């Protein structure tokens with residue numbers, strides 16, 4: 001089980017300093033074929049802020065402030 005999850009989705013409520021995920025557990029989905037973006041070409045390198053979990057590969061994503 002991963003205890004140190006790095007994530008660059010800073011618009012997520014669980015995102016912490018040093019690009020660390022502070023959620024107790026996360027659910028990551030395969031974005032291939034699902035109409036989403038790949039981790040390499042999309043989420044990890046994008047400058048835009050994600051607003052929904054569908055814009056990340058992580059179903060645990062929760063927008064900040066909710």
Ligand code: SF4
Pocket residue numbers: 005006007008009012013014015016020021022023026056058059060061062
């Ligand atoms: S819950 Fe998912 S999107 Fe949010 S910080 Fe953790 S890994 Fe990133």
